[in-house]
Each structure stands twice: as C-alpha cells, then as structure tokens.
Amino acid sequence: MSIDSVWPASATWDDGVLHLGGLAVTDLAREHGTPAYILDEADFRARAQAWRDALPGGDVHYGGKAFLCPEVVRWLDRLGLNLDVCTGGELAVAQAGGMPPGRVVFHGNNKSEHELRRAVAWGVGCVVLDSFAELERLAAIAAGHGTVQPVMIRVTPGVDARTHKSIATGGEDSKFGFSLAAGDAERAVALVRARPSLRLAGLHSHIGSQILQLDGFAEAARRMTAFARAMDVDRLDLGGGLGIAYRPGDPQPPAPSDLVTIVQKETGGLHLSVEPGRSIAGPSTVALYTVGTIKGGTIKGGYVSVDGGMSDNPRPAMYGAPYTAVLASRASSAPARGFTVVGKHCESGDVLVHDARLPGDLEPGDVLAVPASGAYQRSMASNYNHVPRPPVVAVLDGQARIVVRRETESDLLRLYP
Known part of the structure; x- marks a missing residue:
C-alpha cells in the first residue's frame, strides 16, 4: 500500500476484516478493548525516514504536539530525528524517552519561568523565542545559570497558508512570533545579540497546519530567506x-x-530545518470503535453511536475536520447507506464522521475503523463526561504492545483530594 494512502502501509483485508501490522482488528479489539488507537510502527518509522531522506544536509525536528509518548521518542532518537516540544509536559516526555537534550527544540508562545528554568537546566538545544517578555525572561534565567542559551526567533512572515483559521499561524494577526512587517523581528534579533547569555542560532517560521499546496511554503521561504540574509x-x-x-x-x-525541493530553491545555501508532525503520525494510526446503537434518522439517513466520540477525537467538533469510517470486523454484501457516526457524549455536536457510507446491515457489536487518526487525536483527547482516554497499541510483524495504556476510572478519581 502506498505511503500516501489513508491507511497505514501494513493494512490488508481478509474476508472483510482489517489487519494492521499482521494482526486482525477483531483480535486487537477483543484484547485491548475499544475505543483504541492502533499505531503501525513500521509505517510511522517509514514516514519519519522519508523526511530524513528528503533533507540529508539539514535537520528534521518531529513536531511532538501531533502525538508523543516515550516509546515514540525512542524511535525518533534511533532514526536520527530531533524533537520539537512546546510545553513542560512534552519536555517531560522527551526526557522520559531518553532524547538527548541538545536535539530538543522548545517552542510555545507563553513558556512559564519554571518551564524555561527546567529547559535551561536540562541543556535543551534551542529555545524558540516568541515575545519580547520571554526574551528578557530567558536571558535572565540563562545568565543566572551561568550558561549561554541558543535561541531561534519565531518570525511571523505574513503568509496565508490557505488552511482553516484555527490552524493558520503565519498571518499578521497571530498570537505567535514577532511580526516581520512591523519590524518586531528585526528588533528581536538586535536584542538577542545584545544579551551575552543568549546566542542567536537561527530564525524560525511556521505558517500553519494541514497545508496541501506548496506555494505558501515557497512564499514563506522567500520572505524568511531575505530577512535572514x-x-x-x-x-x-x-x-x-x-x-x-x-x-x-x-x-x-x-x-x-x-x-524540500521547493523551499531549497528559495533558501539558497542556508542551513535548513523542518518540523513535520501530522505527516508522520497521522496516517500511521487507525482508531477502532464498537457500534452500540443504530437509529434511523428522518433527515440524515441514520445515526450510528460508537463507544468513543469527541473526547478521543475533538477535531470534527472543533473545526469540522473530515474523516471516514468503515466496517472492519466482517464482510457485508448489504447495500451501503448514509450514516452519521456519533459518539456517546451529551452533545449534539459529538459527531465523528458525517455521511459515512456503511453497510445497511450494520449492527451493534460491529467494529468500525477510522483511518488517519494518529495526529492531534490522542494528544488532544480529554476526559469530557469523565470518560477515560483510550490506549495506543503499537503493532509490528504480528506483535502488539501497549505504548500508552488505557486510562481507568481510578486514574480519574486519583485527582480528587
């Protein structure tokens, strides 16, 4: 299967049953329960390696916010990728996974003093500065620690990424970075160079997420290259x-x-770094759900309720992210019908898939599979309605192992004094 498919590379079908990593999803659902995220380890590694191969002379920083756990950190380390984190929690996962601190880049638009102190003490490779207040805060912390902290300056280049407004970050009206047009980025460069405890390691920009056309990247590269020179x-x-x-x-x-080819045309001899996340994690994982109830709808064709929902995938409810769902536990020759796949939460907006084409003989107990579920699902999952979050199960060559265990009600109750 193509690495560009919506399914992981190991996905096969046998008599209507989906297999991932050599294992039937019916067996995985029976052993690990549903909902569950099934992560194809070989697929994840192949996508990460594709980025390394595309930029052999530069740096590839995996965007940890897409999905991160200590085992994934270990995979990245072995593959030679660096790691991009943006909170103290992600920094802790990087430490737990054994990533060398010098290969960690610390992002975030409002890093706390505690987070910055922790990063400096650990020896994080680079801090991406996002504001003048943070610049001065970090300069003081590094000076007090007796070190010179490498930093990049996040520049807002004023580029329209042509993506959803909630995941666009490169325009002038953004909470991120220093404006290029207003002169803030140039002022930040001067301030960093005037602080003995900071060393300017480079410039950074990020124009958004879920971008499918390359012209925005090319324009950002042009503007950033001109500024860098x-x-x-x-x-x-x-x-x-x-x-x-x-x-x-x-x-x-x-x-x-x-x-990489497009941006290298614009960046000349500059040392280039990229930060892929979704494109590595997204297609490598399939979410599994068990059908609980089916209702005939008077307008939309019917509702299929599953045992997960917006707590394990908030993206459709947040900004209409589109997904598909398929029957993955048996073969069916019944004609397809249009269904709305919904979750178990007390919200009318708790919809996972609009207009899913599913067999008309769908019944409770069937397992549905939702591909492309590896990015911004487990990492954005919540305990809404006090629902424990699902596990992440890695599969490889007929073997399955839990890399993030399923939460329990005991985990939830442990938070209450």
Whole structure:
C-alpha cells in the first residue's frame, strides 16, 4: 500500500476484516478493548525516514504536539530525528524517552519561568523565542545559570497558508512570533545579540497546519530567506504543516521531497530545518470503535453511536475536520447507506464522521475503523463526561504492545483530594 494512502502501509483485508501490522482488528479489539488507537510502527518509522531522506544536509525536528509518548521518542532518537516540544509536559516526555537534550527544540508562545528554568537546566538545544517578555525572561534565567542559551526567533512572515483559521499561524494577526512587517523581528534579533547569555542560532517560521499546496511554503521561504540574509543569519527553520489525506479520494499531499525541493530553491545555501508532525503520525494510526446503537434518522439517513466520540477525537467538533469510517470486523454484501457516526457524549455536536457510507446491515457489536487518526487525536483527547482516554497499541510483524495504556476510572478519581 502506498505511503500516501489513508491507511497505514501494513493494512490488508481478509474476508472483510482489517489487519494492521499482521494482526486482525477483531483480535486487537477483543484484547485491548475499544475505543483504541492502533499505531503501525513500521509505517510511522517509514514516514519519519522519508523526511530524513528528503533533507540529508539539514535537520528534521518531529513536531511532538501531533502525538508523543516515550516509546515514540525512542524511535525518533534511533532514526536520527530531533524533537520539537512546546510545553513542560512534552519536555517531560522527551526526557522520559531518553532524547538527548541538545536535539530538543522548545517552542510555545507563553513558556512559564519554571518551564524555561527546567529547559535551561536540562541543556535543551534551542529555545524558540516568541515575545519580547520571554526574551528578557530567558536571558535572565540563562545568565543566572551561568550558561549561554541558543535561541531561534519565531518570525511571523505574513503568509496565508490557505488552511482553516484555527490552524493558520503565519498571518499578521497571530498570537505567535514577532511580526516581520512591523519590524518586531528585526528588533528581536538586535536584542538577542545584545544579551551575552543568549546566542542567536537561527530564525524560525511556521505558517500553519494541514497545508496541501506548496506555494505558501515557497512564499514563506522567500520572505524568511531575505530577512535572514539581511540579518546575517545562516540557519532557517521553516516549521511543519504538510497535510495528509483523511478520506479516500481526498487530494494526495505533496511528498516530503517535493516540499524540500521547493523551499531549497528559495533558501539558497542556508542551513535548513523542518518540523513535520501530522505527516508522520497521522496516517500511521487507525482508531477502532464498537457500534452500540443504530437509529434511523428522518433527515440524515441514520445515526450510528460508537463507544468513543469527541473526547478521543475533538477535531470534527472543533473545526469540522473530515474523516471516514468503515466496517472492519466482517464482510457485508448489504447495500451501503448514509450514516452519521456519533459518539456517546451529551452533545449534539459529538459527531465523528458525517455521511459515512456503511453497510445497511450494520449492527451493534460491529467494529468500525477510522483511518488517519494518529495526529492531534490522542494528544488532544480529554476526559469530557469523565470518560477515560483510550490506549495506543503499537503493532509490528504480528506483535502488539501497549505504548500508552488505557486510562481507568481510578486514574480519574486519583485527582480528587
């Protein structure tokens, strides 16, 4: 199966049953329960390696916010990828997974003093500065620690990424970074160079997420390269944001090599870094659900309720993210019907898939599979309605192992004094 498919590379079908990593999803659902995220380890590694191969002379920082756990950190370390984190919690996972601190880049638009102290003490490779207040805060912390902290300056280049407004970050009206047009970025460069406890390691920009056209990347590269040359800076991080296909028939995204080729034309001899996340984690994981109830709808064709919902995938409710669902536990020759796949939460907006084409003989107990579920699902999952979050089960060569265990009600109750 193509690495650009909505399904992981190991996905096969046998008499209507989906197999991942050599294992039937019926067996995985029986052993690990549902909902569950099934992570194809070989697929994840192959997508990460594709980025390394595309940029052999530069740096690839995996965007940890897409999905992160200590085992994934270990995979990244072995593959030679660096890691991008943006909170103290993600920093803790990087430490737990054994990532060398020098290969960690620390992002975030409002890092606390505690988080910055922790990063400096650990020896994090680079802190991406996002505001003047943070610049001065970090300079004081590094000086007190007796070290010189490498930093990048996050620049807002004023580029329209042509994506959903909730995941666009490169426009002038953004909570992130220093404005290029207003002169804030140039002022930040001067301030860093005036602080003995900081060392300017490069410039950074990130224009958004789920981007399927390369012209925005090219324009950002042009603007950032011009600024880097004006500031006599030779390292440029152009962030991540390459999108993926979520449904069969969706436009296939450009390959990592396509993006790198485009931006390298604009960046000349600058040392280049990228920060892919979704494009590695997204297609590598399939979410499994068990059907609980089926209702005939008078307008939308019917409702299929499953044992998960917006607590394990908030993206459809937050900004209409599209997904597909398929019957994965048996064969069916029944004609397909249109269904709305909904969750178990007390919200009318708790919809996972709109207009899913599923067999008309669907019944309680059937297992549904939702592909492209690896990015921004487990990492954004919540305990809404006090529902414990699902596990992440890695599969490889006929073996399954839990890399994030299922939460229990005991986990939830432990928080209450």
